[in-house]
């Protein structure tokens with residue numbers, strides 16, 4: 177054939193498996209669908225102006241396209257790059273001394289009572305400048321990117337007052353502008369009761385509702401509004417008030433639900449129309465049923481029970497069977513310093529009994545749904561952003577079978593190669 181080939185910016189050819197995950201952009205994958213990766217063997221992708229313009233078999237795509245830059249992905253798996261849909265990305269300081277306390281049997285809520293945990297990070301974050309926070313954030317995003325993540329949801333929650341919650345969200349805005357990884361901001365003013373309100377938590381709830389939410393919404397600093405509903409933190413009733421108040425201002429609800437105690441967080445997520453309910457280690461059967469009925473994404477964080485050392489993992493099998501769309505995320509925070517999403521991914525297989533295919537769905541298209549971006553990212557579909565990762569494994573069955581090393585060979589963000597051979601390209 178001698179017809180003119182169309183020239184594109186970038187062509188990926190001969191992927192042993194091209195995992196497209198097409199068909200779930202409108203609605204997340206549930207139940208058996210979570211195993212349907214929509215694989216093209218010897219697959220190819222054409223990229224132009226940062227977007228995916230064609231997808232198909234290499235034999236057909238080489239007839240149609242030529243490109244200045246061609247990646248040969250022989251013996252490699254090509255899939256949508258990873259989305260970390262639950263992180264507490266920026267904070268000041270660190271809490272390595274708490275690891276020893278935990279090993280001595282001191283629980284998370286006890287550490288919090290002693291003024292440690294979140295409250296220690298709050299004291300340090302209040303002292304930090306926006307630039308300090310951005311600087312730390314960049315280092316973390318670089319590592320996340322090297323491990324295949326190109327979009328990160330990131331929560332505030334270490335300011336716990338008007339000024340410092342806004343400072344954190346301003347830092348996320350700067351970080352998003354300055355770093356190739358997309359940062360999707362969530363207001364989590366309801367992360368803990370600040371020390372100065374420990375005897376009057378309702379007054380702090382009022383500040384969140386009357387001051388923080390309106391100011392954050394007015395300055396468009398957050399897309400989501402999140403609450404940590406937990407014993408000694410925020411009650412169901414306080415959570416409901418905060419989430420409904422946020423909704424009035426266009427902030428989409430998310431919940432830290434049923435992590436350490438079963439308080440009905442999953443039920444609340446379904447009731448208020450949350451986009452996701454996160455953690456769910458102790459969600460009730462009724463809560464799980466309600467999440468499935470309302471299509472709320474269950475964002476599961478397998479590192480959390482591990483760092484809490486209570487080892488009660490969410491029942492992913494039951495949730496998948498019931499029809500809850502599942503995402504897997506890192507829960508990166510000062511109590512869980514994991515910058516490599518492949519760690520929770522392999523934990524999801526060994527502790528939540530999720531297959532490699534289900535895990536892939538949970539960190540791509542379903543994670544995109546958890547942050548309201550499934551129309552833009554999460555699958556290799558024509559028109560979507562060319563956010564793609566190439567893994568150095570011959571089939572997706574090797575994911576989580578081979579673990580403990582970075583499987584990433586190449587990361588493409590907005591159609592540009594940004595990581596190659598484990599290094600960030602300048």
Ligand SMILES: [Zn+2]
Pocket residue numbers: 262263264432507
């Ligand atoms: Zn969290």
